[in-house]
Amino acid sequence: MDALLEDLTALLGPGAVLADPSEREKYETGWRYGKGRARVVARPSTTAEVSAFMAYCHGKGLRVIVQGANTGLVGASVPDEGGAMAVLSLERLNRRMEIDPTDRTALVDGGVLLSALNGALAEHGLHFPVDLGADPQIGGMIATNTGGTRLLRYGDVRRNLLGLEVVLADGTVVDTLSALRKNNTGLDWKQLFTGTSGLYGVVTGAVLQVAPLPRQRAVALVALSGGGAVLDLLRSLEGGLFEVFTAYEVISGEALAAVFRHQETLRNPFDEVPPYTALVELASSLPESSLDLASLLEEALGAHMEAHGEGVLDARFGKPAEFWAIRHHVSESLRGEGRVLAFDIAVPRSGLPAFTEAVKAWLGREHPFMRVCDFGHWGDGGTHLNLVWREADSPLPAAELVPRVQRKVYDLAVLEHRGSYSAEHGVGPHNQHYHDLYTPPAVKAAGAALRAHFDPEGLLGITRLW
Template structure:
């Protein structure tokens, strides 16, 4: 069967678009952080019509398919399983369509187009797609995982910036919902069915995106906070006074901050030799108004100064104004620095913003009581209720191997977030094989029933993806 399918796909796509050599398959078989399997072959269509033909051929042959964009996901949803019988449908060559309408402020793109290529094209029009990430994903992958990023506080996630999609269903049927309108109240908003579903309902081959003007100035500061509650009071104050220009509010714990300066001597430590406070907030304002019309750094300094004069401001230990690139460099080096500290178990969690500090303290108390050898090195997007709760320990100092500790810690932390704090076990990374069991544990049966019915309707043979929705 595989030999016949290879011949069919090569006749449809061309010889160089179908990879079967084991050495060529390796980079498509392993994910960015999780997910490592074996592929039957890799198909690399270059047009929507070729995607449709590929899926029709696989559907007819009864061969399962996993869609893959830039393969930068963090839950293993873009890689094949271990069986060796799945086709990886790579969209890396589906990247030619890029139509910018600067007056409508939209971009019509192929699903395989990279975020960096989109922003490079938008730059000439003074525009950008406002989802800011450390990785360089494909647009289709961003839609399939509903990517958030560091400036969600101002611009929202992908879902908020998506106007239309083009999707190829499992049997090769093309669904054209490439709406370019912001106002179109004519029935079911079909595109939303495919956002955040990891490609298991259909392969996203095109999109219409809302884009925004590039800010012409920024103001950035690091603010030392004696506690998590102090950080939340600062957030509330800045949001109340500066909502029109408030773009980011990132929070880094002392435990996550210290390894950054220990492993990156080139980064300036604003605290010098002093011990950093419990939390450091990275605050960013941005505006399209020129400095002559709005003194953004002055505004930020004045508002921070006013907050320091309040009772809540007594818990602020330090304020450092600085260049955006210098302060963001500190934030962006956290994950890499923690990996040099030992074994890292990373969580992508969200809870209601008002409960973020309490949740973090509860997690620390749990670890101190039952896992004293584990450090909680948390940081993340407190402005939108997300935190990357990173647990770090040395293998030599642990009483049990990581193979036992990891699933146990996952269960304990997720139970705490979901059951005790009304949170989510996956704030922005999506659902995939890495967290499938938690989807099944925490998703209400009624929701799984409806999701499963949609999956069976759109993909009755179950050929798309490795994630289960039912």
């Protein structure tokens, strides 16, 4: 251990290498799942240092787990329990942040935080529009292909990624930091590393496409009678307001009621909690003098209510920050209701009501003490299906109940509704079994061949995608 510390300190400099258990602890514990033990934590501050570190680990056969801001939800960002892995933290790899307002691009280090990037972009009237509740690093967002609440308008990270710099497992640096939006010359290198959990290489830099900051937003909370009404309103808004329609977040009655039970500072705008509530957002870079979004939204909802009066129960207009606060406090509030089993599911939008009802019907027969508290990004087919119960009401211990319920819910999503067991959280130890179960053999074979090319010794990560 002394020789390892001495070698790595020589490579990375004083303060960059952590070996004391008290210093390592925060790097060994995941945000929601996963806790392991690291042999050492390395924190390089340049791409050259990442390269030197990876070359050293490759020569020693030392396995590495790459860690960004450690905000992932599937346990893929922490070491295993063996105590032999090195954590490569990118928290100090945050020096580059080159903004080009003309190209509308930002070249950043992989360790730059989303909040820091948006703070710098705001000075130019720009933002990186992949919006989510956590504050991840850009490298981690690329490795997991983050979606977020405004995917409906702006797309995911993959759609906004122009160029990439990657350090491979043997220390090789591959620089494709291009700002080109059009480059039809063959293999799209950057996409091999997007959404593949960092298993092919370490993302040390990226060129991102950024967008103008909206000058105005208009939001409404719409009370709806059920899943069919949710989709009717979605179709209506897309048909009439597509150019300014930026978000469509849906909260079930069970989830919304939990928010108002546990968040005393948040006000319920409705007389009664409806079966479903849609948070609708419009945004535009045009000033109000050119386009009055608030009036446009009121008119569109009024017209829809006349045409679908039985599906729309009520509508409220308000300040964006206040309505988004309701949406962003759902997960926290559900934890106050009891034990929570959270799913990150995607199915085609048209199938969301049927999928949700199928889960409810099965639970009603098999586990009636569990409540479905769903919410999420219905505009892009994503739902955070949360099952909540009081452990005192369950005849089964959680260790037996959870895998039984997980398998059934995932079977319903993947096999019966042509969906995904991981809409946006990625793959890690928490859901590794389901990746093995549902991934077609041909996809596994292709992924394994690429892994053998980029990391033949299998030194990167703990997830077994292939």
